[in-house]
Amino acid sequence: MNVLPQLLLNGVILGALYALISVGFVLVVKGSGVINLAQGELVLLGGYVTAWLLGERGLPAVVAVPAAMLLMAAAGLVVERVVVRPLENQSMLALLMATLALATILQGLVPIIFGSEPRSIPSPFNAAPVSVAGLQVPRVNVWSMGIALAFIALVAVFFATTRYGLAMRAASDHRLAAQSLGIRIRRVNAIAWAIAGAAAAFGGFAWGSVLGVDAGLALVGIFVFPVVILGGIDSLAGVVVGGLVVGIAESLATWYVDPLVGGGFGLVAPLLLLIVVLLVRPYGLFGRHEIGRV
């Protein structure tokens, strides 16, 4: 049996989920110019919140998942208010370190709140896999991919066509000038972080459904970097393509290379890809190529 189509399909599903959590990261970069090293930890928190609502509170998924997204959007607002805003006019480096601190704090805080026992997210879907063109796929993966892509499309439309979308693009391009147009930078920042929080909640649900929810869930945050570097750090279309490339690379490497090296290469492949891309196209596939002028 030819295994390649199945590997590619797995890669695409994986990629859509990578793209989803990367969207939160890209939004924060676009909206507020902050490189957020805590995106993986937000996914972790989102996973626990979803598991709690779905498992312990026993809410149906149609209520629990949107509720988790709302709660995490609020968490995003808190982060903006408590961490980002006080550092408003500080250097990039200060903000970077602050998000690193946030990541560490969340790693410690989440077990304190939710305990360190791994949790599972009860699947709201029928356990029988879906059959796509003769390939077997877990139902939850198909749904996750669909919702992830829909979420990204919604965000893209918001950016391209709405007043605040334009304000965010303007603010990320030239903060001073945006202010002199009457754009409230703080509100723009807050919107970006709220959407990042919501994306992290859904990421936590989708990834938690596949991997289970424990501290390791934060590690998916690392793969935000190959995705956004591949796609260009300020491009939403790039995030989707970057996500797919990383997902497929992981899927193929896991099948073909892992047996040769004794395992684990699937996780290394995207990071190797990251280094190659940095060498060849440092601004990514879709990122803006800065034009120097003399």
Added chain:
Amino acid sequence: MSEVAPALRVQDLCLSFAGVKTLQSVSFDVPTGALASLIGPNGAGKTSLVNCLTGYYRPDSGRIEALGRNLTGLRPDRVARAGIVRTYQNVGLFGGLSVADNLLAGRHLRMRSGLLAGGLSLPWCTREELAEREVVEDLLALLEIGHLRTVPAGRLPYGLQKRVELGRALAMEPALLLLDEPMAGMNLGEKRDMVRLIRGARDRGVTVLLIEHDMSVVMGVSDVVAVLDFGHLIAYGPPDQVSHDPAVVAAYLGVDDAEPVR
């Protein structure tokens, strides 16, 4: 000068950086509806003054009143909300956005639709967007840059970037327009076009404060001229009077046997 309250009144403005006195007790008025110019040699404090007026710098002391409001110490976005709009000496365009989007961003304050309604593309928002697009198209036509609407602003030559920036400022429908060296680095033809556009704005009722270091540019067009030198206001009045003022001549040409500048 007139019975109407001035559009801008600067009183005893002082600003210093680490002991360097950038502005020392600067006071002047810009009459409503006038095209006023603020000139001075490089380093005279012109841009610092604009940064004070628009909320980017907080003056050490003094008072700024514009359009009947006290602006002293307001945040930049609040100054913009009060109807005071600026351009930047070294171009403050959104380089990655298209020319049309740059102008549309200038409409931000004029647009009503809130976050949610806008996000859901409700019918009245679509209608509003169409109306805004029309405003933008009119401006593109006025500035004769309609053919550039989809070009990323950062790719344009300098002279055109300055023109787009003026367009974005006009898109905000300002009551008071502060132009920080809009003609710097332009060739003669581009300067002429720019002067024509600025006068056009004044003729449509916008009070303009033009910041410039090249005296010859402003003398022909200004209603009133203020001259800044080393943080001091050394002259203020109609162009004829200012260009013959000995202190101004000295500041521009050195002290000895100077001809009046024209």
